[in-house]
Amino acid sequence: MLDVYSLFLDTLAAQCGIKGGESILICCSGGLDSMVLTYLMARASSELGLRLGILHVDHGIRGDASRRDAMFVKDVSMRLSIPFFLEVLNLGNNVPNLEEHARLGRYRAITRCMRDNKFRYAATGHTMDDQAETLIFRLVRGSGLRGMDGIHFKREDGI
Structure with missing residues (x-):
């Protein structure tokens, strides 16, 4: 379990x-x-x-x-x-x-x-749905390879 x-x-x-x-x-x-x-x-x-x-x-x-x-x-x-x-x-x-x-x-x-x-x-x-939504949004927006990794565990600003 x-x-x-x-x-x-x-x-x-x-x-x-x-x-x-x-x-x-x-x-x-x-x-x-x-x-x-x-x-x-x-x-x-x-x-x-x-x-x-x-x-x-x-x-x-x-x-x-x-x-x-x-x-x-x-x-x-x-x-x-x-x-x-x-x-x-x-x-x-x-x-x-x-x-x-x-x-x-x-x-x-x-x-x-x-x-x-x-x-x-x-x-x-965040849920897995949030991850998928972020990935799709970034791809549609044309963010390139950086957008392919979805939501990061940790940003540079500590968030």
Whole structure:
């Protein structure tokens, strides 16, 4: 049987270079992938001596549903005794290429929260569907060979 937690710890060390005592900002939308990441990181924090924070980015495009997501993530962070950070973006709905603007705004918010709160790394959760979607998007956009490798385990900026 697959031990997901052991695989997670192995991946943190081998692919991401995470050692004990690191500071990691968990980027949590409230969806399944980021919730699994949140609970795995919370479990690993005591074993590895990690300093954690949870960031939720409200893109400001889904009204009450966005606010409910933020409250859900905040409640989880309180139950896990992990500091909670909220960034609210006001993109509106009439922005051309809304998904791209939302992604860029989200990564600016992550970078700002990392800097302001002295987190060395930010962790995002992704599914295999996210990998496939990223690969197809990059190929259609014409990104060449670099785009063929999908989502990286670790970016140069620590995300």
